[in-house]
Amino acid sequence: MSEVHIMDHPLIQHKISYIRNEEVGTKEFREVVGEIAGLMCFEATRDLKLQDVKIKTPICETIGKELTGKKLAVVPILRAGLGMVDGMLSLIPAAKVGHIGLYRDPETFDPVEYYCKLPADCEEREVFVVDPMLATGGSSSAAIQMLKDKGVKRIRFLCIIAAPEGVERMQKEHPDVDLYIGALDAYLNDHKYIVPGLGDAGDRIFGTK
Ligand code: PRP
Ligand code: URA
Numbered sequence: 001m002s003e004v005h006i007m008d009h010p011l012i013q014h015k016i017s018y019i020r021n022e023e024v025g026t027k028e029f030r031e032v033v034g035e036i037a038g039l040m041c042f043e044a045t046r047d048l049k050l051q052d053v054k055i056k057t058p059i060c061e062t063i064g065k066e067l068t069g070k071k072l073a074v075v076p077i078l079r080a081g082l083g084m085v086d087g088m089l090s091l092i093p094a095a096k097v098g099h100i101g102l103y104r105d106p107e108t109f110d111p112v113e114y115y116c117k118l119p120a121d122c123e124e125r126e127v128f129v130v131d132p133m134l135a136t137g138g139s140s141s142a143a144i145q146m147l148k149d150k151g152v153k154r155i156r157f158l159c160i161i162a163a164p165e166g167v168e169r170m171q172k173e174h175p176d177v178d179l180y181i182g183a184l185d186a187y188l189n190d191h192k193y194i195v196p197g198l199g200d201a202g203d204r205i206f207g208t209k
Contacts, residue, residue, distance in 0.1 A: 002171055003178040005043065012039050016160060016183050020198045026207035030083055033132060033160065033205060036182060037087030040158050044128065044180040045092065070126060073119050077102055077131040077143045080202040084130040084158070098122060100129075100143045104136075109192045111142040123151030132201040134162035134181070135194050137169030144174050160201075161185055163194045 007013075015036045019029050050065040072095040074088045075081075085097060101115025119125060127147055134140055134157075144155055157170065160182040170179060185194045193199070203209055 002175050004167060005180045006184055007040055007043055007180065007182050009039060012036055012182050020196065029204045033083040034087040036160055037084035038090050040180055040182060041088045041091045044156055044158055071124055073098055073122055073125040073127045075100055075127055075129045077139055078115060080133065080205055081131040083132060083205040088128060088130060100146055102139045102142060104139060109136055109138060111139040116146055118150060126154040127152050129155060129157045132160040133194060134159040134166035135188055136192050137166035141169055141173045144177055156180060161194055161197055163188050
């Protein structure tokens with residue numbers, strides 16, 4: 001069974017409450033989504049492997065630690081996932097970036113694929129899939145299946161707000177994928193929007209309606 005990490009860091013909680021407010025405009029919403037993504041990346045990379053490295057400081061020689069250089073990739077689910085990419089790259093700048101385009105059919109709520117471009121060596125990489133919202137889980141589950149179909153074996157999923165329904169679906173369909181969640185909300189409404197949520201993340205990041 002996958003691990004579910006609910007991010008209880010005070011800065012993450014504070015910033016999520018801030019962007020839930022319907023009065024927050026596009027510029028600020030986008031900026032704070034990026035900040036939250038950076039903080040979540042910090043937590044989600046806690047177990048990256050380190051190795052010893054010899055360093056000569058201005059004072060003496062010593063042994064420090066460095067990342068083993070394992071290859072990473074960030075894969076946003078378009079569109080809203082794009083809002084999390086810069087925050088992730090601010091901490092793991094050497095990561096490659098793939099893109100998966102999915103939108104939720106407004107009638108059936110099923111994901112519809114319209115784009116997929118991944119790093120050529122994606123199957124060798126540890127992949128962080130990012131999307132601010134995990135609602136029914138249809139989009140994230142489909143995106144992760146697309147990655148698995150390309151041979152990717154190590155996948156983590158990061159979202160800012162999740163509904164219990166989406167978490168359950170992800171755990172059932174992808175029990176090997178650990179989930180990093182900023183806030184676990186109450187339920188989905190009749191339109192499959194997260195309650196209390198923050199509305200439509202893509203529209204709020206890009207200023208569309
Ligand atoms: C939103 C969100 C997720 C998806 C979540 O995207 O960013 O991708 O819905 O819902 P689900 O868990 O029920 O699949 P949307 O389809 O609105 O597209 P957008 O990012 O282009 O706005
Ligand atoms: N997509 C969003 O952007 N928000 C929700 O609450 C559900 C799906």
